[in-house]
């Protein structure tokens with residue numbers, strides 16, 4: 001009995017039971033898409049208190065050297081930063097949860113901070129066909145003339161709420177969905193990626 | 207039809223939900239007459255032409271918007287944040 005209980009509460013990847021590391025889809029040639037499961041990523045929503053956006057802007061600039069991202073923009077360098085997500089709201093991202101632990105104290109009185117690390121599933125989409133793949137499901141123009149590194153979009157993919165942010169010009173994207181939608185989202189993603197051949201790999205764990 | 211969200215840019219209307227008339231203002235429930243409440247809750251104009259209406263960008267930035275749309279052509283003349291519209295209305299009341 002106690003053993004069964006311990007198993008129920010064991011940490012479990014958001015992608016467990018859906019994603020299998022390895023090569024899938026089209027078998028000829030190099031894989032066109034790489035899907036990196038980002039289980040270790042830390043996420044937190046940062047919501048500015050009424051009238052405190054300027055104070056928040058000054059604080060993140062002074063303490064972290066970041067520009068508070070304008071609507072549709074993100075500032076992520078070396079896997080750490082802020083991604084705009086709604087008026088007065090940002091998503092703080094970091095490679096480890098320890099990196100975000102200080103935020104509630106740092107932003108006290110200026111912004112509300114809510115941990116989302118276990119609430120979203122994040123996958124990194126890269127490879128030569130990454131953009132073509134996402135264009136099959138994202139109703140936002142991802143062409144470089146209108147969407148580049150440092151841009152983000154909150155939108156829906158296959159009727160599933162999703163946020164994506166572009167990290168570099170390769171292009172590489174990080175894409176987050178609510179954790180309970182992981183299975184449905186994965187079935188869209190892998191169905192769409194199959195024609196290019198895709199490689200699934202585990203990102204760093206926490 | 208596409209709606210240019212002031213926060214997210216131009217998006218497919220499937221990302222939005224329609225609520226209704228943005229011109230009605232809720233009377234003070236404690237002092238308003240039952241006629242005024244009836245008017246607010248039930249009675250709507252049905253203009254052939256420009257109409258101000260509330261839309262919610264649920265699949266995007268989760269903001270309420272006031273969209274000015276021509277009901278004859280679906281042409282959208284203006285999209286504003288409902289928060290800004292409400293704040294401007296209160297400022298107008300105070301002045």
Ligand SMILES: [Zn+2]
Pocket residue numbers: 211212213214215263266267268269
């Ligand atoms: Zn929006």
